[in-house]
Amino acid sequence: MVKRKRAQRILIIIFIILFSLFFLLPFIPLTVWSFTKQWPWPLLLPEKWSIDSWKYLLSASGRAGEGIVNSLIVAALTLMGNLLLGIPAARTLAQYEFRGKMIVFSILLAPLFIPYTVSIMGMFDFAIRFDFINDYISVAIAHLLVTLPYFVATIWFQFRLIGRKLQEAAISLGANEWKIFIWIEWPLLLPSILLGSFLVIVISFSQYLPTWIMSGGTLLTIPLIMFPFASSGNSSIVAAYSLVFFVPILVLMIMYYLLLRINSRKHFMDRR
Amino acid sequence: MSNGWNEDGWKMWRINELGHQINKHKGLLGILPALLFMLIFFLGGSIHSVTLSLESQPVHGQQDQFWAYKELLNLSFFRSVGITVGMAAAVAVFSGVTGLLAALLLAERFRQWKWLQIIFQLPIGIPHLLSAYLLMQVFMQSGWYSRMAYHFGWIDSFESFPVLVHDDWGIGVILAYMWKEVPFIVLLIYPFIVKLISDWKETAMVLGGSFFQTVRWVIVPILLPMWVGGMWVVFAFTLGAYEIPALLAKTSFGSIPVMAFQEYSQFGLERQPLAIAMNLVLAAISLLVGCLLIYLQLGWYKKGRRVW
Amino acid sequence: MRLEKISIQINNDNIINSLDLKINSGEIFVLMGPSGSGKTTLLKGIAGLLPFASGKQTWENGTGTTGLVFQEPRLFPHLTVVENIAFGLRVRGISVKERKAMALNFLKNLQLESLENRYPHQLSGGQQQRVSLGRALILNPDLLLLDEPFASLDTSLRLDLIEWLYELQRNLGFSILWVTHYIDEALSVADRIGIILNGGLQQIGIPSELFQKPASEKIAQFLSLPNRFSRGQWRKWFQYELNGLQTQDRGWIDPKHLQLIDEGNRSGEGNIEEAACIISGFVTKVRPSREGYSITVLADSKSLEVNTTGWKRVPKLKEKIRIRVPFEHIHWYSE
Numbered sequence: 001m002v003k004r005k006r007a008q009r010i011l012i013i014i015f016i017i018l019f020s021l022f023f024l025l026p027f028i029p030l031t032v033w034s035f036t037k038q039w040p041w042p043l044l045l046p047e048k049w050s051i052d053s054w055k056y057l058l059s060a061s062g063r064a065g066e067g068i069v070n071s072l073i074v075a076a077l078t079l080m081g082n083l084l085l086g087i088p089a090a091r092t093l094a095q096y097e098f099r100g101k102m103i104v105f106s107i108l109l110a111p112l113f114i115p116y117t118v119s120i121m122g123m124f125d126f127a128i129r130f131d132f133i134n135d136y137i138s139v140a141i142a143h144l145l146v147t148l149p150y151f152v153a154t155i156w157f158q159f160r161l162i163g164r165k166l167q168e169a170a171i172s173l174g175a176n177e178w179k180i181f182i183w184i185e186w187p188l189l190l191p192s193i194l195l196g197s198f199l200v201i202v203i204s205f206s207q208y209l210p211t212w213i214m215s216g217g218t219l220l221t222i223p224l225i226m227f228p229f230a231s232s233g234n235s236s237i238v239a240a241y242s243l244v245f246f247v248p249i250l251v252l253m254i255m256y257y258l259l260l261r262i263n264s265r266k267h268f269m270d271r272r
Numbered sequence: 273m274s275n276g277w278n279e280d281g282w283k284m285w286r287i288n289e290l291g292h293q294i295n296k297h298k299g300l301l302g303i304l305p306a307l308l309f310m311l312i313f314f315l316g317g318s319i320h321s322v323t324l325s326l327e328s329q330p331v332h333g334q335q336d337q338f339w340a341y342k343e344l345l346n347l348s349f350f351r352s353v354g355i356t357v358g359m360a361a362a363v364a365v366f367s368g369v370t371g372l373l374a375a376l377l378l379a380e381r382f383r384q385w386k387w388l389q390i391i392f393q394l395p396i397g398i399p400h401l402l403s404a405y406l407l408m409q410v411f412m413q414s415g416w417y418s419r420m421a422y423h424f425g426w427i428d429s430f431e432s433f434p435v436l437v438h439d440d441w442g443i444g445v446i447l448a449y450m451w452k453e454v455p456f457i458v459l460l461i462y463p464f465i466v467k468l469i470s471d472w473k474e475t476a477m478v479l480g481g482s483f484f485q486t487v488r489w490v491i492v493p494i495l496l497p498m499w500v501g502g503m504w505v506v507f508a509f510t511l512g513a514y515e516i517p518a519l520l521a522k523t524s525f526g527s528i529p530v531m532a533f534q535e536y537s538q539f540g541l542e543r544q545p546l547a548i549a550m551n552l553v554l555a556a557i558s559l560l561v562g563c564l565l566i567y568l569q570l571g572w573y574k575k576g577r578r579v580w
Numbered sequence: 581m582r583l584e585k586i587s588i589q590i591n592n593d594n595i596i597n598s599l600d601l602k603i604n605s606g607e608i609f610v611l612m613g614p615s616g617s618g619k620t621t622l623l624k625g626i627a628g629l630l631p632f633a634s635g636k637q638t639w640e641n642g643t644g645t646t647g648l649v650f651q652e653p654r655l656f657p658h659l660t661v662v663e664n665i666a667f668g669l670r671v672r673g674i675s676v677k678e679r680k681a682m683a684l685n686f687l688k689n690l691q692l693e694s695l696e697n698r699y700p701h702q703l704s705g706g707q708q709q710r711v712s713l714g715r716a717l718i719l720n721p722d723l724l725l726l727d728e729p730f731a732s733l734d735t736s737l738r739l740d741l742i743e744w745l746y747e748l749q750r751n752l753g754f755s756i757l758w759v760t761h762y763i764d765e766a767l768s769v770a771d772r773i774g775i776i777l778n779g780g781l782q783q784i785g786i787p788s789e790l791f792q793k794p795a796s797e798k799i800a801q802f803l804s805l806p807n808r809f810s811r812g813q814w815r816k817w818f819q820y821e822l823n824g825l826q827t828q829d830r831g832w833i834d835p836k837h838l839q840l841i842d843e844g845n846r847s848g849e850g851n852i853e854e855a856a857c858i859i860s861g862f863v864t865k866v867r868p869s870r871e872g873y874s875i876t877v878l879a880d881s882k883s884l885e886v887n888t889t890g891w892k893r894v895p896k897l898k899e900k901i902r903i904r905v906p907f908e909h910i911h912w913y914s915e
Contacts, residue, residue: 012377019374020391023451026406029416033409041414041430042422085309088302096299104303107310112505114558115512117529118551119317121536121544125324126317145313148306199396206399209514209533217537223401223515230405230519239409242402249397472656474629478648479668479715489670493658 033239053240064244067222070136072248074211074221075204077140078147082200085144086151087193091185093152094159095167112149119145120213127214135219142210147200154199158192159185190263198256202249318555325548340545344553352526356511357557359442359527363449364507370450371457372499376487378458379465389462395455400448404519407448411436438522445527448516453506460502461495468494497569504565508558512551528554581626581644581723581755586635588618588625595621597779598635603723605640608749608756610766613776614802619759622776623648623725626757639722647716648725651732653708655700661687661711662696668719683718689748690714706737713745717752724749726758730765742768763803775799794913797830806885808832811912813882817905818857828912835874835887837909840895841902855907859884863899877901 033039034053036046057064093105111119120142127138162185170180208223217224222245229238325340336342374392382388395403410416418433427433437444468491476486492499517527528550536547581603588596595618603609613619624630626637627648655664662683669679687693690710700708709729716724729745730738746769749756760766766773767787774784775795783795794800800808811829815822841858861879868874872888875895886903888895895901 012381015373016377016382016388019370019454020388023391023395023455025416026410026451029409030406042419044416044419044423085306089306092300092302098300104307107315108306110310110314113508113562115508115529115551115554116314117512117514117532118321118548118555119314121548121551122317122319122321122324123313125320141313144309145317148309152306202397202399206401208399208401209529212537223399226401226405227515230401235409238405242405245399245402253397472654474624475650475654475656476667476671477629478627479719480671481667482671485671489667490656490658494656 030239030242033235034243037236039235053236056237057240057244063220063225064222064241067220067225068244068248070219071205071221073136074140074143074219075201077136078143078204079197079200081140081144082147082151082196083193086148086155086196087189090152090155090159094156095164108152109149111145112153116145117209117213120210124213124216128216135215139211139214139219139221140204142214143204143207146207146210147203150199150203151196154192154196155189158189162188187263191260194256194259194263198252201252205245205248318552321548322552325545325552327545340549343546344549348526349550352528352531353553353557355442355526356528356554359445359517360507360510363446363453363510364503366446367450367453367457367506368499368503371454371502372461372492372495374454375458375462375465376491379462379469380483383466392458393455395452396459398452399515400452400513401515401519403452404448404516407444407451408437408520411444411447413437437520440522442517442521442525444520445517445525448520449506449510453510456506457499457502461499464495464498465491500565504562507561511554511558581640582638583626584636584638586622586625586637587633588621588630589633590621590630594633595779596625599776599779599781601774601781601784603755603757605722605755606753607771608746608758608769610770610773611757611759611776612761612763612766612773612802615761617776618779619776620727623727623757623759626723627725641722644722645719646723646725647719647721649709649712649716649727649729651728653700653705653712655708655711655715657700660697660699661692661703664700664711665690665714665718667715672719686714686718689717689752691744705733706741709733709741710744717748717754721754724754724756726756726760728760729758731760731762738762738765745769775802777802792911796913797915800830800832800913805832806835807838809882813880814910816880817859818907822907828914830915831910831912833905833910835885836889837906838884838886839904839906840875840886840888840893841904857905857907858902859905860900860902863895863897863901866895866897875901877903879903 032045035049035051037050037052038048039046056062089108093101093108123138123142123145127133166184166188167180170184175183205221206223207221208227211219211221211224222241226238226241226245229241326337378389378392398406408415412418413430413433413435415437418427418430421427421433422430436447469486472490472494473483473486476490481489512529514529514533517525518530518533521527521530532547532550535543535550583599583601586596586599586601587594599622601609611619611622621630625632627646629648656667659667662680665686666674666679666683669682674682684696687696690713692707692710692714695703695707700711703711713729730741733741742765756769758766758769770787772784773787773790775782775790777798783790783799785793790799791803791805794803794805797808808830809832811822811826811831814831859877859879861877861884863875864878864883865876866873868891869887872890873895875886875888877884877886884903
């Protein structure tokens, strides 16, 4: 019995360690690769280091800056769309009962459950017919299609947790809809809006196919710049690009945790 | 006299009633923008795609509306469908099971170890393209793990390291997907598992149940709809995703998203209907699987079972 | 079952402090205490959900089993009534057929026949709590632990279930450690009552003892005994030295033993026996009760509760009033 328990413990620890390594280890050679051009097998670390890849990246032909700017613009537009469309939709779904609610919900979440490449190909055809539409906007619309389900689901869940009780209390104290939202729902919602926004930005950053299709391969966000290098196997440059890619994600993550901290410090509700 | 008063009252009542009706349904307006967006772009885009794929083009001098679909009616495409669906299913099931296991362990054993949770959720922020590249440069025959194996003395040339990238079985593809999707499943079900454990562990323990029994008989059954839903999301995503098979599968692997994108981007406008047709097949398969899952769940509910 | 010098800690806080308790077989022991006094913690400790920091738990026959029922039914939402009841049997590895038969058989005791295939959300609150009790009872625990089992039900249903469980217990003969904060619930089932304050048992006794001789002012306060005054105050009213142990320096009297003396009928005044006194004051509050009126009287800046019987004479606010206090009905206890 005791032996079995110990065997079980060891098994659990091995499982956890293996998975942690599986997730973490690939980052080490990635970082190394960005600082070398030659790294023959079977060396664990290269003999010659170089920063050529970084130089290339930061040069005009490297287009790292352009890629980041493009990615950021698209992500910001996508996030705006999510906030505008997602919050009211999630609120209605969480707080009202109406006929056909399940169908409406399914339609909003559909891109999660059905591959969306087909619709994006159709959307691209729409877009070229109205060719005055800016590339940024049309790509952001495609990203909005991909991210909206995640955002709505996240916010919906938080609305459900909040429930209607506080709202009813506020109504009974004479607050109107708008005040209820600003004073009561928004502060309680903020952590999940942050999480949802984080997800939206990260997902928007990582889209390759929708970006390519919607812009006809012309709007160079970071994934679009990286892909050719990755498939041609130029390890050093891809590695450098990848690291560049992590910077905004890390910044976002830190911002998310900081904002969450500040928010929870403000809320005496959480600490009971 | 009294009649007139009544009529006024009646009008007032109607106005009030109208206001009441508007008020009652005002809350529903919030859903409209998002719903319209999805209808126009998701549904509309799909339908528009279908009409595009049906545009007749002169093939061998003949007008044929369905040429794209007819071209797909061959054995090698069926084989590709089998491979793509099979791989998506494998990724979904492996990620689902591992993710559940990991979430359970994190929730029960390692709840205080915040950094472990960060590790298990780190890949969420990494795009698929990068995950493909990350795993490629460690799992290749000349990759980092093979170098480690050499230094441990397990192999003496890189040819003796197993082929995991561009291999026959898509192992590299599955590994790369799992690297991304296991954390997704953990992120999805972890909060629910924490809640379920706090709700039911004591109750089951009082009745003599061990933790393992609690998991098998209480937590997993209650979690089932959400867990299966998560696996469906992974399945649908894997079915349609391009980056990982494009980088990690061998050229003749036959992943449909890769083939479709090649048709779409490389072989000119007149081949685009073919790309659309291929992707349509994938969408239809996912829809079919989804309908099956929903049907099963409805059957469950009909028996009176209600979980959430 | 016997507990000796039990202590339980949560987050290094001593919730239960060196507590002794013995529960006889076939007995209903009711545990009462204000919220935060450690009742639930003690139950969880006995049920094995929380570890004892020190002390030991022993059983008459060497070992014993417990069943714990919570305030909420906590039925597994994905299992039917039968499956819920059979859960503990399933844990013990009894085959499907056998455990189903046992559970179906047990439904009769629970008065839940014909509901076996319902899911929890299809049952009423009372039915759910009966299933929850059945789920624990089918395992034949030596000691059933109840944590305010009926507190979330409405009064009449609560009374029915108390009666039902009492009958069931007298028939099956298991012992119960029953936590409640309802005094009426305690009185209607308890063989003995224990009062827990600040993690320790302050008094154990049969119900009548508890009211006649509360062990301390704190317990008297918890039981919300009315008209509690110090011996000194009583002495002032009686105007002579009172009999009884001087260590018992407080006394309380039930409102129904205090009599209003009619101003019109002064003849009674001469009749004062030795063991009574008259207090005069004025009415500050009047509320109707089941049998008459419940009056609050302010006398010598102390509030007294007085019950009158009959509805005819309605006391008025600020009315000057005289009350007769019979000495023999004052219960004395120590501070």
